[in-house]
Amino acid sequence: MTTNNAKTLLGFDFGKKYIGVAVGQQLTGSATPLGSIKAKDGIPNWDDLKHYVNEWQPDIIVVGLPLNMDGSEQQLTHDARKFGNRVSNQCNIQVVFQDERLTTADAKERLFAQGGYRNLKKDNIDALSAVLIIESYFENSYSENS
Numbered sequence: 001m002t003t004n005n006a007k008t009l010l011g012f013d014f015g016k017k018y019i020g021v022a023v024g025q026q027l028t029g030s031a032t033p034l035g036s037i038k039a040k041d042g043i044p045n046w047d048d049l050k051h052y053v054n055e056w057q058p059d060i061i062v063v064g065l066p067l068n069m070d071g072s073e074q075q076l077t078h079d080a081r082k083f084g085n086r087v088s089n090q091c092n093i094q095v096v097f098q099d100e101r102l103t104t105a106d107a108k109e110r111l112f113a114q115g116g117y118r119n120l121k122k123d124n125i126d127a128l129s130a131v132l133i134i135e136s137y138f139e140n141s142y143s144e145n146s
Contacts, residue, residue, distance in 0.1 A: 062098030
């Protein structure tokens with residue numbers, strides 16, 4: 001029997017050239033980096049994206065929303081929303097957006113602490129940013145429900 005808390009999530013850290021990917025499990029409140037998908041001007045390689053969707057069968061997709069530090073939107077915010085809407089339409093899965101301010105800086109800090117400069121590969125940064133987006137979503141969902 002599946003409970004309401006046993007949802008699988010895919011997280012995407014949207015970028016114009018690369019989109020970080022992570023998978024999360026709501027039951028444990030944790031996420032794991034999977035890698036990144038190449039994109040051309042924000043349009044992903046759909047075959048690669050759908051491969052992740054088919055492999056993990058997520059209940060929800062979380063897309064990071066790149067906001068300015070004051071919470072205002074920028075062009076990249078609109079591009080991320082457009083990406084999320086396309087993913088929802090292409091994959092027929094609910095997409096939610098999550099504030100991703102400072103996730104890249106946090107990801108770089110964690111990766112450097114784990115393995116120094118050689119650990120700061122673009123693929124690692126994007127995937128860990130996607131992990132942080134999912135974890136942030138879990139934290140916000142938990143605080144809203146308690």
